[in-house]
Amino acid sequence: MTTLLEARKVTKVYGGGLFRRDRTVALEDFSLRIEPEPPSITAIVGESGSGKTTLARLLLGMTMPTSGAILYQGKDLRKLSRREWRAFRRDVQAIFQDPYEVYNPFYKVDHVLELPIRNFGLAHSRRERRAMIEEALHAVGLRPEETLGRYPHQLSGGQRQRIMVARALLLRPRLIIADEPVSMVDASLRATILGSLLKLNQEFGISLIYITHDLTTAYQVSQDIIVLYRGSVVEAGDVEQVVRDPQHPYTRLLVGSIPLPNPDRVWQGERVLGRPAGELKPIGSSYCKFHERCPFAMPMCIEQAPPLFQTDPRRVTACYLYREAPAIEPEELVGVFANGHREQAAPRPEVQREGGAGGAGS
Amino acid sequence: MSDTSLRLGQTRPEPAAQSRDGAEIVLDVRDLRVSYYTPRGPVRAVNGVSFTLRRGEAFGLVGESGSGKSTIALSLMQLIKPPGRIEGGQALLDGRDILALSEEEMRRLRLAEIALITQGAMNSLNPVMRIRDQIVDAWKDHGEPVNGREAEDRIRDLLRWVGLRPEVARMYPHELSGGMKQRAVIAIAISLRPKVIIADEPTSALDVVVQRQIMQTLRRIQRELGAAVILIGHDMGLMAQFVDRLGVMYAGKVVEVSPVRDIFKDPLHPYTQLLIASLPSLARKGQLQGIPGLPPSLLSPPPGCPFHPRCPFVMDRCRVAVPLLELKRPNRLVACHLYERDEEQA
Numbered sequence: 001m002t003t004l005l006e007a008r009k010v011t012k013v014y015g016g017g018l019f020r021r022d023r024t025v026a027l028e029d030f031s032l033r034i035e036p037e038p039p040s041i042t043a044i045v046g047e048s049g050s051g052k053t054t055l056a057r058l059l060l061g062m063t064m065p066t067s068g069a070i071l072y073q074g075k076d077l078r079k080l081s082r083r084e085w086r087a088f089r090r091d092v093q094a095i096f097q098d099p100y101e102v103y104n105p106f107y108k109v110d111h112v113l114e115l116p117i118r119n120f121g122l123a124h125s126r127r128e129r130r131a132m133i134e135e136a137l138h139a140v141g142l143r144p145e146e147t148l149g150r151y152p153h154q155l156s157g158g159q160r161q162r163i164m165v166a167r168a169l170l171l172r173p174r175l176i177i178a179d180e181p182v183s184m185v186d187a188s189l190r191a192t193i194l195g196s197l198l199k200l201n202q203e204f205g206i207s208l209i210y211i212t213h214d215l216t217t218a219y220q221v222s223q224d225i226i227v228l229y230r231g232s233v234v235e236a237g238d239v240e241q242v243v244r245d246p247q248h249p250y251t252r253l254l255v256g257s258i259p260l261p262n263p264d265r266v267w268q269g270e271r272v273l274g275r276p277a278g279e280l281k282p283i284g285s286s287y288c289k290f291h292e293r294c295p296f297a298m299p300m301c302i303e304q305a306p307p308l309f310q311t312d313p314r315r316v317t318a319c320y321l322y323r324e325a326p327a328i329e330p331e332e333l334v335g336v337f338a339n340g341h342r343e344q345a346a347p348r349p350e351v352q353r354e355g356g357a358g359g360a361g362s
Numbered sequence: 363m364s365d366t367s368l369r370l371g372q373t374r375p376e377p378a379a380q381s382r383d384g385a386e387i388v389l390d391v392r393d394l395r396v397s398y399y400t401p402r403g404p405v406r407a408v409n410g411v412s413f414t415l416r417r418g419e420a421f422g423l424v425g426e427s428g429s430g431k432s433t434i435a436l437s438l439m440q441l442i443k444p445p446g447r448i449e450g451g452q453a454l455l456d457g458r459d460i461l462a463l464s465e466e467e468m469r470r471l472r473l474a475e476i477a478l479i480t481q482g483a484m485n486s487l488n489p490v491m492r493i494r495d496q497i498v499d500a501w502k503d504h505g506e507p508v509n510g511r512e513a514e515d516r517i518r519d520l521l522r523w524v525g526l527r528p529e530v531a532r533m534y535p536h537e538l539s540g541g542m543k544q545r546a547v548i549a550i551a552i553s554l555r556p557k558v559i560i561a562d563e564p565t566s567a568l569d570v571v572v573q574r575q576i577m578q579t580l581r582r583i584q585r586e587l588g589a590a591v592i593l594i595g596h597d598m599g600l601m602a603q604f605v606d607r608l609g610v611m612y613a614g615k616v617v618e619v620s621p622v623r624d625i626f627k628d629p630l631h632p633y634t635q636l637l638i639a640s641l642p643s644l645a646r647k648g649q650l651q652g653i654p655g656l657p658p659s660l661l662s663p664p665p666g667c668p669f670h671p672r673c674p675f676v677m678d679r680c681r682v683a684v685p686l687l688e689l690k691r692p693n694r695l696v697a698c699h700l701y702e703r704d705e706e707q708a
Contacts (some may be wrong), residue, residue: 156656157427186596188424191640192652216599220642220650224507231656243644257574259599261641263623267574267603 043222158189237315425611
């Protein structure tokens with residue numbers, strides 16, 4: 001079984017070029033594999049500047065990595081033929097934060113639903129097309145008679161976003177990459193939209209990469225989670241473990257900063273950590289990016305970036321506090337995930353290695 | 363002035379300076395009505411809203427987009443611009459109706475007695491002025507010292523108060539992070555020690571860690587200053603962590619007002635119940651329950667209770683009679699026909 005989509009040791013640098021000083025490393029040495037079976041839900045969580053949106057763009061082929069590669073069915077996106085690219089565009093769908101930008105205000109919303117059907121020749125008649133659209137709308141809890149024939153501005157933000165989910169569903173993709181799909185939507189609708197995404201996963205077997213700043217919805221939706229901080233994975237694995245019992249000081253700070261809807265559970269924040277140790281200045285280019293905010297920072301944190309320590313079969317933490325645990329390579333990250341876990345025994349077809357500037361990772 | 367038999371319904375006969383449990387009231391909003399005039403008709407954005415703010419308390423107004431919460435903030439500052447219009451009601455700040463003030467009187471009142479921190483406030487800083495000069499500018503308008511040692515000392519104290527280093531005074535907004543900008547905005551807002559601070563989604567553009575830090579700073583300042591804060595927003599979690607009492611808005615009306623613990627423990631209005639049930643939690647996994655249906659159009663709101671088309675407990679009465687916001691439990695106001703009036707309390 002060929003891996004559906006893979007990020008292999010991906011680094012993305014903006015500006016400058018690798019050795020210039022004004023460069024910004026948006027994502028560093030990131031690896032992830034999404035297997036076609038069983039359908040999985042992976043959350044990628046980070047604040048602004050964590051590299052999560054860069055990751056979404058890389059996985060969708062909207063931008064190319066500076067080093068490393070994104071592979072669709074084992075093949076580098078840069079080397080796909082026209083036909084393979086088309087298959088990729090159909091298999092991997094995107095849902096973005098602000099659905100309004102996707103719509104052309106001069107066309108009725110029907111247009112965004114008809115277009116993919118036409119482009120991919122999915123229907124043989126108008127009637128069939130209409131039936132497909134209605135089915136997709138029903139699947140996301142919209143009534144076609146209240147939705148079709150309207151202009152984008154006549155619908156609410158929540159309706160527009162659900163139409164995007166319906167649109168993604170029309171193509172029967174194998175993977176949906178949803179980048180902050182509900183952050184512009186009111187709370188009461190948020191649950192509905194996330195529910196329809198879950199339904200796509202459970203009923204249609206579509207895998208989901210859910211990219212968000214919101215740990216709470218990530219917890220609700222996903223099995224596996226990756227926490228990013230300034231372009232690096234700080235903690236990843238089973239969502240129950242990571243969110244309910246965070247290890248990395250950054251994840252602890254993040255979880256402690258969530259305003260829980262319970263007046264009796266007081267905001268923890270820095271109290272879970274204590275004051276930053278401070279005063280440590282990195283010497284080289286490799287160091288833990290959280291060291292300046294970390295109360296546990298030690299000299300070793302500024303000498304070499306911590307590897308991923310596997311603290312549990314289902315969890316890794318990139319922090320020297322856990323250096324007793326065995327370190328794994330970034331490419332082995334998927335081994336701690338629910339879907340990678342089960343997969344491990346199966347022989348993996350050898351994929352041709354792409355020349356992705358080895359320097360970045362080793 | 364001590365009307366302890368206060369009934370916080372839609373109309374109240376006498377001015378009151380105290381709530382029923384004796385707390386001193388600093389702001390008393392009565393039957394506020396604001397509409398926006400569109401080509402398709404008037405949009406009743408705020409449709410008869412009443413609430414009271416106690417001195418020094420943190421009061422939350424929570425609602426989804428279009429519920430009218432930000433319009434309330436703008437009304438209280440007299441910043442409603444055409445096609446919007448305040449059509450009725452009063453807002454008594456220490457007994458004086460600020461909705462009836464002239465433009466000039468209101469200008470003097472802003473910052474000095476009532477200040478607004480908004481969602482995009484960070485972008486309201488003037489990009490070509492140093493933070494120091496923006497604070498001084500605010501003072502100039504109100505006849506405060508703007509030069510000399512005293513001013514410099516006060517600026518430094520003010521910045522320290524909101525958690526900024528003194529050097530920030532000489533910086534331009536672009537040199538500051540989003541969180542620092544929001545702190546600078548708070549510094550300006552509190553520089554004249556207002557009695558009331560309205561914070562309209564003050565942190566919705568910030569990351570959760572910074573959000574918490576800013577909100578904790580705001581709470582500390584509020585307590586030290588003894589100011590009352592109206593926190594306006596959509597995030598129930600933020601409300602739970604910040605406010606003492608919470609008002610829930612739906613379709614231009616306040617449907618419930620209660621001490622925050624009571625609302626989360628035992629929400630009375632069906633909308634509040636569903637809203638709280640829809641919150642994703644870290645405690646239980648796998649319950650994603652939204653509220654079916656959509657909020658009504660404010661161009662043609664439904665007759666009766668605005669929530670009746672979505673309400674699981676709807677009765678015949680709800681379709682015709684607008685429920686009034688009344689005391690139905692001790693310290694708890696709710697606008698819903700399900701509840702009998704708490705006669706003993708009222």
